[in-house]
Amino acid sequence: MGLNPAGVRRVGVYGGAFDPPHVTHVALAQAAVRQLQLDALHILPTGQAWHRAQQTSAAQHRLAMAQLAFAQVQGAVVDAREIERHGPSYTVDSLRELQTLYPRALLHLIIGADQARALEQWHAWQDIVAMAVLVIAARIDAAEPLEPEAPPGARYHYLQLAPVDTSATHIRQRVASGQGIAHLVPDAVARYIAQHHLYHTAR
Numbered sequence: 780m781g782l783n784p785a786g787v788r789r790v791g792v793y794g795g796a797f798d799p800p801h802v803t804h805v806a807l808a809q810a811a812v813r814q815l816q817l818d819a820l821h822i823l824p825t826g827q828a829w830h831r832a833q834q835t836s837a838a839q840h841r842l843a844m845a846q847l848a849f850a851q852v853q854g855a856v857v858d859a860r861e862i863e864r865h866g867p868s869y870t871v872d873s874l875r876e877l878q879t880l881y882p883r884a885l886l887h888l889i890i891g892a893d894q895a896r897a898l899e900q901w902h903a904w905q906d907i908v909a910m911a912v913l914v915i916a917a918r919i920d921a922a923e924p925l926e927p928e929a930p931p932g933a934r935y936h937y938l939q940l941a942p943v944d945t946s947a948t949h950i951r952q953r954v955a956s957g958q959g960i961a962h963l964v965p966d967a968v969a970r971y972i973a974q975h976h977l978y979h980t981a982r
Contacts, residue, residue, distance in 0.1 A: 788884040791820035800848035803945040808852045826861040826868035838862040847967040871903040874910045886911040908933045954978035
């Protein structure tokens, strides 16, 4: 991937629990690299997420699965900074750290449409909007509204994805009930889940 015409590096930031990472996560990452012409894409498994009441799997498992899932995505770097951070993990802190790491880069924060609608509830959301272009994953679906769902003044870009209906919750439930998941997660992730006996009790 090269620089954009203005000579500014483009760095993507894609966070999530990745519990487990599934084929839609990987497809989104690949689409982001391709459509945004990213020079790097930081994949950030969440640490102690302030907005999640639900318990996630152990950090080392989610980190290992993310490394397996995104290994073939060009420019992807699985970044453990949020897992290693003590206390609540805020997106704005990660963006500030990455801004220091890439002082002249244009940061692109990849989020879902539901996250974009709720962005004004995020910690220091004004700083997030100031630091990064919002990349909103929008399904290619005629029934999906195309109006921007970002706060006023935000820079945003729509990431086009084919309609999919994959969720980590559904995958965990399938594992707990003894059903196969080979078509829902990368092969290496399916093997990891089996080897480590993850998700035998659905949450």
